[in-house]
Amino acid sequence: MSSSLASLLVSGTFLLPTWRQQDCLENGAVLITGSTITAVGTRSELQRSHPGIPELHEPHGLIMPGLVNTHTHAPMACFRGLADDLPLMTWLQDHIFPLEARLDRPTVRLSALLSMAEMIKSGTTSFCDMYLFAEEVAAAAATAGLRCWFGEVLYDFPSPCYGALENGLRLTAELLDRFRDHPLITATVDPHSVYTCAPGLLEQCGRLAADHDSLLVTHLAETESEVHTCRSRYGKTPVEHLDSLGLLGSRTLAAHCVHLEESDIERFADRNVKVSHCLESNLKLASGVAPIPRLLERGVTVSLGTDGSASNNDVDLFSEMSSVAKVHKGVMLDPTVMSAETTLRAATIGGAEALAAAASIGTLAPGKQADLIVIDLDQPHLTPLYNLPSHLVYAARGADVIHSLIGGRPVMKNRQLLTIDESEVIARMGEALKKLRPGG
Amino acid sequence: MSSSLASLLVSGTFLLPTWRQQDCLENGAVLITGSTITAVGTRSELQRSHPGIPELHEPHGLIMPGLVNTHTHAPMACFRGLADDLPLMTWLQDHIFPLEARLDRPTVRLSALLSMAEMIKSGTTSFCDMYLFAEEVAAAAATAGLRCWFGEVLYDFPSPCYGALENGLRLTAELLDRFRDHPLITATVDPHSVYTCAPGLLEQCGRLAADHDSLLVTHLAETESEVHTCRSRYGKTPVEHLDSLGLLGSRTLAAHCVHLEESDIERFADRNVKVSHCLESNLKLASGVAPIPRLLERGVTVSLGTDGSASNNDVDLFSEMSSVAKVHKGVMLDPTVMSAETTLRAATIGGAEALAAAASIGTLAPGKQADLIVIDLDQPHLTPLYNLPSHLVYAARGADVIHSLIGGRPVMKNRQLLTIDESEVIARMGEALKKLRPGG
Structure with missing residues (x-):
């Protein structure tokens, strides 16, 4: 000492x-x-x-x-409650995508900071984020003093952030290098999903992550329609498809995993893939309920994610834990699954394991x-x-x-945030929205 | 004025x-x-x-x-978290029943007051309670200034409160009279369920409620095993059984209603029966998910209940609303069911309608x-x-x-309770537990 x-x-x-x-x-x-x-x-x-x-x-x-949230889109706080109770495609195409196309860096940073205020105030100390302009999330996390894994989302089409895909891969490589030794912040490789990324892009992402010994974070098997699309395009489940491209490994963090075959679960266990369970988002968007008790039974590491505030509508892991512990019981008609300890484990050390950080966070022990x-x-x-x-x-x-x-740094004392000016962030969000939705 | x-x-x-x-x-x-x-x-x-x-x-x-909670067992706050993640019968027989047998009036009143502190602090202004020593719940509600419907639970076996059943019926009649003109508190007739009450008792309850123009509150179709038992005893579903005894009417408030046939739903609609949906309790005890969207489609009045804190583990209707709006979407794979407005309606005017009090509570309007x-x-x-x-x-x-x-009476200002001494209730609960569980 x-x-x-x-x-x-x-x-x-x-x-x-x-x-x-x-x-x-x-x-x-x-x-x-x-x-x-x-x-x-x-x-x-x-x-x-x-x-x-x-x-x-x-x-x-x-x-x-502190709790560990392994799947967020922090900058989506600015869309919280914008449109609810709608079919997924209506919600995305008529409401979210048009506004996302108009997002700029300052709004992303501000909105990420708003999510972080909420995270700290609900007990989260680490989170793993995927979004556009992800550098702004990293910058906001540095301000907030939150432990953060972040990745610039990659897909086949041009991005409002980096334009052509090759720039996105270059940006990701650069971020991996830039944050290599940061005490709080770690960059990751984030292909969006099997339905928005061609096999070639997924393979490039796999190589990039392997070369940098980085996490590879992706959405996987979230909806039935994703499974259907993947099967008709590639003749494989999304899990089989990723595996055939060499992307399933102990540093793969797969979010959602709602629609899994028994063979997919075996594959996760064999490859030591980590799961981010986003129950409340999967419920609200009517995607279904992931087979979490079965994954745990097979020894797969399960962590919890809130997903973004546009589809939850919060980033509160206490609420998520309560839902997780209750819903699986009710759906499986078995009151013994997802006990309080199992659920709390997923929200703490399970999250740390999912982020390959169990040596440093997730429990309170000397050296951590x-x-x-x-x-x-x-x-x-x-x-x-x-x-x-x-x-x-x-x-x-x-x-x-x-x-x-x-x-070791106090970020909240007596519910007063010490690293974020809460009133200023709330007030600035009001201004930002006037620009984002002039008719609003 | x-x-x-x-x-x-x-x-x-x-x-x-x-x-x-x-x-x-x-x-x-x-x-x-x-x-x-x-x-x-x-x-x-x-x-x-x-x-x-x-x-x-x-x-x-x-x-x-204010929110309206149409199914609670307020005095069960003292069992919050005592035993979780267990099969229903283990939970009841090994943990809850032995302690319930040792409950006394002061503990019931204290524990009810604890639930009421929690209710006020989470936005509930009216609740409908069924328990042992129910007079103590009424007394606590008068102290707390909460609007309360309450009933002494009736069943075939001797009660720790009133002993032999005839005393229970007499007590209920007396409470109906005593609280007839109370501004805040209303007595109800509360046969526990079709599996704990013989047909004769149910008929007596039906007559008592009709004579006094009172609500009849009961648990109904909560578990598969209840339906099975009822079918094998009476050759009828629980709903058909109650109907055959003349107990289904516009002043019948049925809690749970998880396992309903389509014909039961039609019967509810025809008889104008009111439903108290206790989703979180039904999930946690692995009873299943009630067909609420279908009930609403048929025009049945649906309200929300938290059930007791031993099976939820809270009496917080905000948490309940969030669960209700999300879980039905995820289970039915339809993001348009249980919209925010539909859910909020159930927690406010839906509750008022269920309690036959829509003329006086549930919305904010002159005269209410x-x-x-x-x-x-x-x-x-x-x-x-x-x-x-x-x-x-x-x-x-x-x-x-x-x-x-x-x-019109302020019961909380700036989150300070004005009618309940919160610290005193918490401290006294600690003392009461030492008596209730001497081994701790």
């Missing part, structure tokens, strides 16, 4: 360093030095062994790992990054308390998160 | 007096005199026509009808009771704003409710 780095003790009534009730520590504390957790234990123990260190003590507080949140348990809806994972999944809300630290 | 009653103007950036975006009024206000709404209009209009009246003005505030809530729109997750019902259903949280008035 370097003595030149600032230390902080964060303590509360409970510490839940993992997703398991059995690991819960009463009167627990986390010692942070610089960006790193240096000790985890009881408050009195750590106070004794490290006297005189500044302390953030929250009576009635629960200290836990100090990405943690503090929940205020002293509330009617969290009373009484029998089991922490149960409360976190079934009863807690994003608004119960009162403090948040990312890489 | 009597000049001896106190008046108050409540105003904000928006007024949504119904569930429809088209009814939204910018800079709207509600004039309240005593317990009643006397005018609805723009703030400037009402300030001009009623000068000098005290005003509760919320910049960035949305004024809307002043049951209203104010939402703080000035937040990242509610930015930007295109459509109010969309935000209320898909993005807002219970914690966004800042003020609440019931029958």
Whole structure:
């Protein structure tokens, strides 16, 4: 432990360093030095062994790992509630695409920042984003102090960001290099999907990701129509198609995965592919319910994603956890699937594993990054308390998160954002919309 | 309007007096005199026509009808998170029933009050409750100032509250009389279900409700096993069975209604039966998903219920609305069902209709009771704003409710409860649990 780095003790009534009730520590504390957790234990123990260190003590507080959102389109916050309850193609073609074509860099950055304000205020400390003008997302994350994986979305047609496809591949390579050693931000390779990317593009993406030892992030098997299109074009399921192009591996993060054959699930298990489960978006857009209990049974790593605010309409992982734990039970008619612990695992270390970052985030342990949140348990809806994972999944809300630290840096204290000027972002969003929708 | 009653103007950036975006009024206000709404209009209009009246003005505030929760077991808050992710019978027999047998009146009242604190803090102003020692629920509601329908649960076996069944019927009749003219609280007749009540008891309940012109509230067609049991005992579906006993009518409020035949749905429509849809509970207990879009198509009145906190694990109708609007789309693979407006309707005037109270609550209109809530729109997750019902259903949280008035009486201001001592209730619940579960 370097003595030149600032230390902080964060303590509360409970510490839940993992997703398991059995690991819960009463009167627990986390010692942070610089960006790193240096000790985890009881408050009195750590106070004794490290006297005189500044302390953030929250009576009635629960200290836990920050949540990890593995699939977002943060800049889509500006479309939240613009159009709902519509068939997917009407929604996209009549409402989202026309506005996306008019997006500019400042609006993307502002809208991403708005999503990040919401993420921090609902307990997320890491997220993985795919969008246009993705550099702006990275810049906003640097401002917000959020841990971020980001990729410029790639597809066969010209992009409002980079124009011709070859520029997109060049931009991605450049971003991978530029962010290689960034403490918070990591670039990824993001082909949009099997239905918007020709096999050649997918192969190029696969090589780029392999060369840079980077994550490859893509939408996969989201809708029935995607599966149908893929089968008729290539005679393969989307999963088989990606596999035939060499794109399925332990650094492949596949979002959605709603429509999988049993053989696709086996393939995911064999190739160690990671899944981002975006239940609320899949429900709202009527795509269906992904076979998550079956994937888990086969040992596939499952993480949670909110998708963008245009299709959810939020980026709140507490709400997502509650939906995930309930919906699979109701759909499978089995109350034992997706237990609170299984669900909390997916939202924490599962997300870390999906991002190939389990060595540094996802639980609270010495040597890991100090990405943690503090929940205020002293509330009617969290009373009484029998089991922490149960409360976190079934009863807690994003608004119960009162403090948040990312890489040891406080980003929210007593629900006041410290890295984002919330009122300014809200006010500027109003101005931006006047430009985006002049008739609006 | 009597000049001896106190008046108050409540105003904000928006007024949504119904569930429809088209009814939204910018800079709207509600004039309240005593317990009643006397005018609805723009703030400037009402300030001009009623000068000098005290005003509760919320910049960035949305004024809307309080939510109506038509199926709760408020005293079950003390079991929140006690046991989850278990088969229904294990959960009931090994965990809930043994503790319920040890409940006493003070614990029921305290636990009901805890649920009511949570209800007010998440925007509910009316609820319909079924439980043991139901008088205690009524007493707690009177304290909390919440509008309440309540019934002592009746079944074939002896009750911890009233002992032998004849006492239960006598108690119910007495409660119907005692609360006949109460401004906030109404008694109901509550046979538990077709599988716990013999036909004779159900008929007695039907007569009692008819004689007193009271609601008859019951659980109905909640699980496949209930349908199976009913068919093998009586050769009828639960709905047919109730109908054959004369219990289906416009004052019958049936909770759950998950497993319905098409002919049951027709019967509901013919008899004008009201449904309380408890989606989150049905999901969590793996009962299934009720055919709500089909019921609505047939013109059946649908309202929303959270069920008790032991099976949800909350009494938060904002969370329930979000689930309802999303889950039916995902299960039916149709993004147009359960639109935001349809869902908001169920949580407001639908609930009022289910409780035969649409003349007095459920929308904001002159002559109705002043049951209203104010939402703080000035937040990242509610930015930007295109459509109010969309935000209320898909993005807002219970914690966004800042003020609440019931029958003109402020019960929460700036999220501080005015009728319940929140810290005291939380602390006393801790003490009560030590008695209820001495082994802890």
